[in-house]
Amino acid sequence: MESLTLVIGNKNYSSWSLRPWLLLKQFGIAFDEARIPLFQADSAQALREASPSGRVPVLRDANLVVWDSLAICEYLAEKFPHLPLWPAASDARAVARAVSAEMHAGFSALRENMSMNCRKHLPGRGRAPGVQDDIDRITAIWRDCRKRYGAGGDMLFGKFSIADAMFAPVTFRFVTYGVDTDPVSAAYIKAVQALTPMQDWLAAARVETEVISQSER
C-alpha cells in the first residue's frame, strides 16, 4: 500500500480526475487508485464519504485529505520539491499558474457542451453559443505558451508540467468533438495524446461499462 491514494471517478467521463492522475503518472510518483463510478445509485453516498466537497478527485496522504484538482497539484508540487511539477523559472511558473487557474475556473460553455467522453467520436456535436469563444481562448493560451516558454520540449512550458495536466482533458474533448485548430495547437494536442499515461487512461476508459447519457451531465 502506498502512502498516497487518489480517488477518481469514471475514466471515460471525469475530466477533473484525469489531471492529478496524469501528473502523478508522468512524474512516476507511486500511488494507489480508488475509483467511484459517477452517476450511479450509490455515487452520492460514496462521494460524500470520500470527499469534503462531495466531488472527485481527492488525494489522501495518511490522515490528510486534499480535494480539488488544482489544490492537489499544488500539494504534490510542495511534497516533491525535487520534481519540476511547475516550471523552474519564476516568470514561467507565474504564467503556468495563471493559465492553470484560468482553465480551473473558466470555459464553462465548453465544459458544459463538450463534456469529456474520451472513448467516443462525436464530430460536430456540442457547438453551442460561447463554445467557439472558449476554443479560441484556449488555443490562444496554447500558442502563447508554446511560443514564449515551449522551447525545451513539446509541452506548454517545454517539459510536462501541471499546466499540461490541467489542459489534458480539453485535448480529449477536442478529439472527441472533432474541433479543428491551428497547427501549433494541433501539434500540442497530438503530443499530449501521445503521452503513455494518456493512452493508458483512454484504454481503461474504453473497458469501463457505465454509460452516462448526455442529459445526466
Place this chain on the structure above:
Amino acid sequence: MESLTLVIGNKNYSSWSLRPWLLLKQFGIAFDEARIPLFQADSAQALREASPSGRVPVLRDANLVVWDSLAICEYLAEKFPHLPLWPAASDARAVARAVSAEMHAGFSALRENMSMNCRKHLPGRGRAPGVQDDIDRITAIWRDCRKRYGAGGDMLFGKFSIADAMFAPVTFRFVTYGVDTDPVSAAYIKAVQALTPMQDWLAAARVETEVISQSER
C-alpha cells in the same frame, strides 16, 4: 511608482478584484492600483489591452503580467516568502488551498444570483435553485476550518491568509442579500467585514458612480 500594479474593476461589483487587493493590503505590500470600470462602452477594449484573459484582476510586476485571482495570490506567496500568505503548517496549507480552489471554481449558483453589490442591501433577493446548497457548503467549509485550524485568531486558519481573501467577496454577498447563517459563520463574516481594508473597499465602492443593472451581469 511601485514595482507592483494591480488592475481591478469597479469596487462595488468586481468580486474577483477584491481578493488580491485585500491580500496586498492586509500584508502591507505596496502597490499601485489601476481601475477599469466594467460594463462601460470602452471596457472590453481596455480589458483586452490590460489582460491576456480579458478579465480583471491582473497583476503587473515589471514586465511580468499575471492574471486570475488565485494565480496572483500564489505569485505573491512566492514573491514574499517571509510573509505568511498561506498557513505555515503543511496540512493546514493543503486544506487552505483546497477551500480556496473550491471557491475559485465553484458556487456558480450563488455567484450568478447573488452578484456582489457591496453598497446595497437586498435582503431576500437571489434565492434561486442551488443557491442554498452553495450557502450550506460555504458555511460548512467555514465551520470546519474555524474548528480545525482557527485557534490562533478569528480567520479561517487563525490569522488572515489567502483563504480569507478568496472568501471575502462572499461575506459581502451574504450581508447584501441578508443571508442568515450559523453563529460560527456569522462571527466569521463579522470579523472579515471589520478588517480595515474591507471597510476601505466598501467606502470606495459607495462613492463609485457607475450603476450596473442586474440584467447586465
